[in-house]
Amino acid sequence: MIQVDGLSKRYGSRAVLSDVTFQALPGRVTGFLGPNGAGKSSTLRILLGLDRPAAGSALIDGRPYRSLRHPLRTVGSMLDGSGAHRSRTARDHLAWVASSNGIPHRRVSEVLDQVGLADSGRTRVGRFSLGMGQRLGLAAALLGEPAALVLDEPVNGLDPEGIRWIRGLLRGHADAGGTVLLSSHLMSEVAEIADDLVVITAGRIVAAGSLADVTAGYATLEDAFFGLTDGRQGAAR
Amino acid sequence: MSLWNPFGSELRKTATLPAAWAGVLVALLGSAAITALNALTVRGAVAAGTPERLADTSPFETGFAAMPIIGVVGAVVIGVVVIGSEYTADRAESGGARQIATTLAATPHRPTLFIAKALIVLVFVAMTALVTIPGNIALARAIIGGAGIETVTPAEAVTRSLSTALYWALMGLIALSITTLTRSGVIPLVVLIANSSIVSFSLLLTNLTPLAHWLPDMAGRKLFGFPSEYVVQGGLDPVPGAMVMGGWALVLMVVAGIVFTRRDA
Amino acid sequence: MTLLTCVSSEITKLRTLPLAVLAAVGTVLIGAVITAALAANAVDQGAPAGATAVLQAVPFAQVGIILLGILPAAHEHAGSQFRTTLVAVPNRGLLATGKTLAALIALTVTAALTVGVSLATAAIAHHLSSVPLPARGAEPWALAGAAVYLSLIGMLAHVVALLVRHLVPALVTMLALVLVVPPLLAGVTEHARWLPDRAGSLLYLPGADTALTPGTGALVLVGWVLVIGAAAVAAFITRDA
Numbered sequence: 001m002i003q004v005d006g007l008s009k010r011y012g013s014r015a016v017l018s019d020v021t022f023q024a025l026p027g028r029v030t031g032f033l034g035p036n037g038a039g040k041s042s043t044l045r046i047l048l049g050l051d052r053p054a055a056g057s058a059l060i061d062g063r064p065y066r067s068l069r070h071p072l073r074t075v076g077s078m079l080d081g082s083g084a085h086r087s088r089t090a091r092d093h094l095a096w097v098a099s100s101n102g103i104p105h106r107r108v109s110e111v112l113d114q115v116g117l118a119d120s121g122r123t124r125v126g127r128f129s130l131g132m133g134q135r136l137g138l139a140a141a142l143l144g145e146p147a148a149l150v151l152d153e154p155v156n157g158l159d160p161e162g163i164r165w166i167r168g169l170l171r172g173h174a175d176a177g178g179t180v181l182l183s184s185h186l187m188s189e190v191a192e193i194a195d196d197l198v199v200i201t202a203g204r205i206v207a208a209g210s211l212a213d214v215t216a217g218y219a220t221l222e223d224a225f226f227g228l229t230d231g232r233q234g235a236a237r
Numbered sequence: 238m239s240l241w242n243p244f245g246s247e248l249r250k251t252a253t254l255p256a257a258w259a260g261v262l263v264a265l266l267g268s269a270a271i272t273a274l275n276a277l278t279v280r281g282a283v284a285a286g287t288p289e290r291l292a293d294t295s296p297f298e299t300g301f302a303a304m305p306i307i308g309v310v311g312a313v314v315i316g317v318v319v320i321g322s323e324y325t326a327d328r329a330e331s332g333g334a335r336q337i338a339t340t341l342a343a344t345p346h347r348p349t350l351f352i353a354k355a356l357i358v359l360v361f362v363a364m365t366a367l368v369t370i371p372g373n374i375a376l377a378r379a380i381i382g383g384a385g386i387e388t389v390t391p392a393e394a395v396t397r398s399l400s401t402a403l404y405w406a407l408m409g410l411i412a413l414s415i416t417t418l419t420r421s422g423v424i425p426l427v428v429l430i431a432n433s434s435i436v437s438f439s440l441l442l443t444n445l446t447p448l449a450h451w452l453p454d455m456a457g458r459k460l461f462g463f464p465s466e467y468v469v470q471g472g473l474d475p476v477p478g479a480m481v482m483g484g485w486a487l488v489l490m491v492v493a494g495i496v497f498t499r500r501d502a
Numbered sequence: 503m504t505l506l507t508c509v510s511s512e513i514t515k516l517r518t519l520p521l522a523v524l525a526a527v528g529t530v531l532i533g534a535v536i537t538a539a540l541a542a543n544a545v546d547q548g549a550p551a552g553a554t555a556v557l558q559a560v561p562f563a564q565v566g567i568i569l570l571g572i573l574p575a576a577h578e579h580a581g582s583q584f585r586t587t588l589v590a591v592p593n594r595g596l597l598a599t600g601k602t603l604a605a606l607i608a609l610t611v612t613a614a615l616t617v618g619v620s621l622a623t624a625a626i627a628h629h630l631s632s633v634p635l636p637a638r639g640a641e642p643w644a645l646a647g648a649a650v651y652l653s654l655i656g657m658l659a660h661v662v663a664l665l666v667r668h669l670v671p672a673l674v675t676m677l678a679l680v681l682v683v684p685p686l687l688a689g690v691t692e693h694a695r696w697l698p699d700r701a702g703s704l705l706y707l708p709g710a711d712t713a714l715t716p717g718t719g720a721l722v723l724v725g726w727v728l729v730i731g732a733a734a735v736a737a738f739i740t741r742d743a
Contacts, residue, residue, distance in 0.1 A: 050585060050742070066593060071589065072589070080585065083586035100590040101503065263674070271686050302689070306686060310677075426670065427569060431681055435561070438562070444540075444543055
């Protein structure tokens, strides 16, 4: 379970996050929505221990990310594409990630199969297409068989087959009891797959709850999105 | 395609590239620091009455001692980053996200683009030379004042200054060409900076074969005009040396230009 | 998350990075080739060269080992791999330690190989020419000192890269600091002996300076590494990703 409480962050004089509070519960897919520059990536970066908040906390099963002994075995994350160096091969990239958290080497082949990159394992990452890079990032997230998945725009660059595959993967992960926190712009995807929704604009949470609750009174998720974020747009970006 | 637009855009691009200014500053501040130290030593020795300990007390020589070498480092950095910055990956994934794609979309005629980049290197090196060379000499003169005995005539001073600027310009172009071929600045930086230090592979080669004197950085050595007691003997005289070095720069530029034009982005 | 797993993944990163392998192999090759050239030259003139040729090649081999030292820290920032690393090992103190240990291992192995292969090359040059190898004096210590020197210069490059974070600035800084500036300063002031490469050179050229001994010279070089290293680790731990 992921618990974010009263998170605040400033860059210089600009307030990037103001009192952000929400939860992502196990067994459910939580969609994290917001316009560009709303603070989604900032929130996720703090959750994953990359940045420090000015105030508040972001905990995974009650503990901050930096205190986890084998973080990749608890939380699998994908923030920005492959996250790999361009001159390594996919296999070598996954190899060092696995060894850093004591994950057995056989997992490298298993996740490459799982994401459909089995044939591209020995290709340099610099030669990957956008979709292949995304899949590699997902492979790294899945390496440690974590209970929680935190994904930023995972569908970006995937073809229809890939989108359907991810939908199945995330749904299956939640149904098996895992936690999924998924930030996305693709309304149609989020509507299909999310159980709960968190909407953020200009650094503040404007709605949080089940899909049904948040979209109550609106015809579609897209209408709800614009209805909730309208007038709060113009976040500094 | 005219040269004017690409030249203007490349100038703007390089002027807003911190790394290019870093090269300028390395040349300027690095040489100023060592010149100041040098000049203070000279002044101190003259004041203490022991000028024989020094090679000479000429303000020009003092200002000129370290500057040529440090300037080479600056020129190499400029030559490397003008083209190297096109190939640094913005994101490691999704091939084609490098700046070269944008540049070629704006200026698809590659020979023009390459020539524009070469001109930019020359502009930046000239700018560096314009400030660094007179600046160092003035600094040395200011610190030493009348205490030193000038052994260099004004005509010599001008010749040596221009020749040094020429050496820097040619090294900048050579750095540009090599980096265009390798698409990464690492190897050219290592090789060219090492070669301008005591760990010079070219200098070592001259011990083994006199042909090494025809290598570009060796051929142009005499352009700095250091008094002959301090320079390794052998090799080409300044004018033939400059021509050989210029020839190398031209050949490398032509090769790099052809490769740049013909290969994939 | 133990230090052992962290070091092991850092070593995996290095051995699967083509440029790092190239730098290591390049260092050994530079040492060997330059030793061969110097030894052949000396032998042509009938003079025994042996370990002297190896020691003269050390400054050249520096070039490769500096690049090798910079890569562990700098390659993370070419692209978004640094984020991946921080997510895998969020404890930055542990990460800095693991990276430094991995760098140390890679550097000492490369340095030892460089000196060893170069020595073998010199021996071969002698063997081929039938000029006898000079009698061994204090040379074994100088050769060991050369390997230590190369490792320490590589470590200096590592902490500079840890601080500066990007490959090109770190490379230019190290090359200027170790190759370009020392000879220029040495002509101007005797205090140039405190520069890292000047002080460290006592390790393989014991008589080169009047004020420093090999031991004190090594301490000065280690001092440089520790001071810059402290700043680098502090910055590493507190900076945003």
